[in-house]
Amino acid sequence: MFDSTLHAAASEKPAKWRPVAEESRPVRVLLIALALGGLAVLVVAPLAVVFAEALARGAGQALASLTRPEATSAIRLTLIVAAISVPVNAVFGIAAAWTITKFDFRGKAFLITLIDLPFSISPVVAGLALVLLFGTNSLIGGWLVASGFPIIFALPGIVLASIFVTFPFVARELIPVMIEQGRAEEEAALTLGASGWRTFLTVTLPNIKWALLYGVLLCNARAMGEFGAVAVVSGKIRGQTATMPITIEMLYNEYLSVAAFSLAAVLAALGLLTLALKTVLEWRHADQLAATRRH
Amino acid sequence: MHIEIDEIAKSFGSTTALHPVSLAIPSGALVALLGPSGSGKTTLLRILGGLEFPTSGRVLFDGQDATGLTVQERRAGFVFQSYALFRHMTVFENIAYGLRARPRRSRPNRAEIGRRVTRLLDLIQLPQIGGRFPSQLSGGQRQRVALARALAIEPRMLLLDEPFGALDARVRKELRQGLREIHDSTGLTTVFVTHDQDEAMELADLVVVMSMGRIEQVGRPQDIRARPATPFVREFIDA
Numbered sequence: 001m002f003d004s005t006l007h008a009a010a011s012e013k014p015a016k017w018r019p020v021a022e023e024s025r026p027v028r029v030l031l032i033a034l035a036l037g038g039l040a041v042l043v044v045a046p047l048a049v050v051f052a053e054a055l056a057r058g059a060g061q062a063l064a065s066l067t068r069p070e071a072t073s074a075i076r077l078t079l080i081v082a083a084i085s086v087p088v089n090a091v092f093g094i095a096a097a098w099t100i101t102k103f104d105f106r107g108k109a110f111l112i113t114l115i116d117l118p119f120s121i122s123p124v125v126a127g128l129a130l131v132l133l134f135g136t137n138s139l140i141g142g143w144l145v146a147s148g149f150p151i152i153f154a155l156p157g158i159v160l161a162s163i164f165v166t167f168p169f170v171a172r173e174l175i176p177v178m179i180e181q182g183r184a185e186e187e188a189a190l191t192l193g194a195s196g197w198r199t200f201l202t203v204t205l206p207n208i209k210w211a212l213l214y215g216v217l218l219c220n221a222r223a224m225g226e227f228g229a230v231a232v233v234s235g236k237i238r239g240q241t242a243t244m245p246i247t248i249e250m251l252y253n254e255y256l257s258v259a260a261f262s263l264a265a266v267l268a269a270l271g272l273l274t275l276a277l278k279t280v281l282e283w284r285h286a287d288q289l290a291a292t293r294r295h
Numbered sequence: 296m297h298i299e300i301d302e303i304a305k306s307f308g309s310t311t312a313l314h315p316v317s318l319a320i321p322s323g324a325l326v327a328l329l330g331p332s333g334s335g336k337t338t339l340l341r342i343l344g345g346l347e348f349p350t351s352g353r354v355l356f357d358g359q360d361a362t363g364l365t366v367q368e369r370r371a372g373f374v375f376q377s378y379a380l381f382r383h384m385t386v387f388e389n390i391a392y393g394l395r396a397r398p399r400r401s402r403p404n405r406a407e408i409g410r411r412v413t414r415l416l417d418l419i420q421l422p423q424i425g426g427r428f429p430s431q432l433s434g435g436q437r438q439r440v441a442l443a444r445a446l447a448i449e450p451r452m453l454l455l456d457e458p459f460g461a462l463d464a465r466v467r468k469e470l471r472q473g474l475r476e477i478h479d480s481t482g483l484t485t486v487f488v489t490h491d492q493d494e495a496m497e498l499a500d501l502v503v504v505m506s507m508g509r510i511e512q513v514g515r516p517q518d519i520r521a522r523p524a525t526p527f528v529r530e531f532i533d534a
Contacts, residue, residue, distance in 0.1 A: 187375070
């Protein structure tokens with residue numbers, strides 16, 4: 001009976017019948033145009049310009065500028081910094097998300113705020129704080145420099161600054177996923193006799209691996225691209241403590257636009273590479289991704 | 296296995312989930328913890344399984360103090376409310392999980408694990424589904440897989456938290472019978488939590504009616520129906 005009334009209503013006004021969650025055609029066209037336009041202006045154009053500028057005087061010049069010691073040292077330094085800070089933050093992030101989502105304790109809200117701190121504080125301030133803490137004029141810094149292990153104007157400082165700035169990425173990505181998944185699967189594993197460590201490896205980690213991958217990729221992109229905090233702690237020593245973003249800025253200020261944009265293109269390409277990696281992984285594990293998200 | 300709960304109390308911060316309660320569960324019994332939400336029945340079940348530790352009191356398994364045993368040492372087959380199947384593993388891997396988690400010297404070999412999983416899939420009457428993922432199963436199938444997974448560890452007791460809660464009425468009736476049969480064939484002491492008095496009365500040998508963290512009455516279904524001990528029990532079983 002209900003069915004027939006429904007059909008009657010439909011046949012009376014067939015023209016106006018469309019799914020409730022669908023907009024009319026002009027609105028759809030407008031929204032799509034806005035999205036594509038925004039994408040073109042904000043994402044595609046700047047990226048294209050970087051590559052165009054790098055190749056403005058031919059690929060030969062661009063390559064030559066990239067093989068200069070200044071550039072190779074910057075690339076090496078940036079990769080080293082990312083290679084240290086990303087794994088460290090992956091471990092910290094998992095530990096923080098695990099603690100926050102699987103246990104109840106006093107001060108949990110405060111801990112979550114603390115994790116977000118690097119997002120809300122300007123990187124320059126963070127860099128300055130590190131200089132104050134570990135610089136030659138501070139108590140710790142003076143002692144460290146005297147014992148031959150300087151932090152500021154050296155690799156450790158750059159790594160510390162990068163770790164601080166990229167700290168929230170992994171944890172922020174994991175916390176909502178782990179909250180949504182709850183504790184039941186872990187508890188089930190424990191009742192089946194698995195140790196805590198085995199439970200983590202065989203149940204928790206597989207369940208969070210996609211979120212973890214996103215977090216790691218974001219963290220990596222930011223670690224390679226960080227400017228402000230690193231600029232303060234590194235001292236911008238050419239060929240020694242100048243990372244890619246800092247070298248790019250220095251070259252640009254010296255009107256060496258091919259060199260600057262070539263290096264910028266490499267940095268952008270590294271970012272694109274991680275993105276491509278993510279897409280390939282998602283594509284290859286599409287079925288598995290679907291299986292873990294539903295249910 | 297005979298289970299004895301001796302003056303168990305539990306509070307979470309300032310809220311009291313269980314006032315001291317005592318209860319003896321005879322070996323091989325099928326027991327229902329019946330009560331509305333917030334009555335402390337799930338807390339009591341989780342304390343038996345070692346997922347929660349009591350603030351005071353003792354739990355005895357076959358007369359031995361088990362209060363301090365870890366969740367792994369308890370060897371309780373636990374079926375969770377929404378089953379908590381491992382979503383990234385197939386049904387086969389889910390059921391084999393407990394066997395594979397054993398220390399090397401007591402772990403069965405591959406072929407033996409395969410045989411046991413097959414036997415359990417037969418027991419729950421789903422022999423064909425070993426290769427599927429939990430997301431590809433119906434609610435009733437998930438419940439039975441969770442039961443098989445819990446049985447795979449050769450548990451000393453079976454604990455089930457609202458085992459029929461997430462199912463529609465028809466499947467619920469079928470699976471009640473299934474649980475009864477599995478209980479009878481394994482002879483395991485079985486405790487299940489429910490808020491559905493029909494379910495408790497129909498299925499259990501012994502019903503424990505709980506309210507506000509206290510045990511209101513313990514008895515056989517027909518005795519509770521005939522002689523409710525408190526006004527709460529009378530009202531609850533009439534509802």
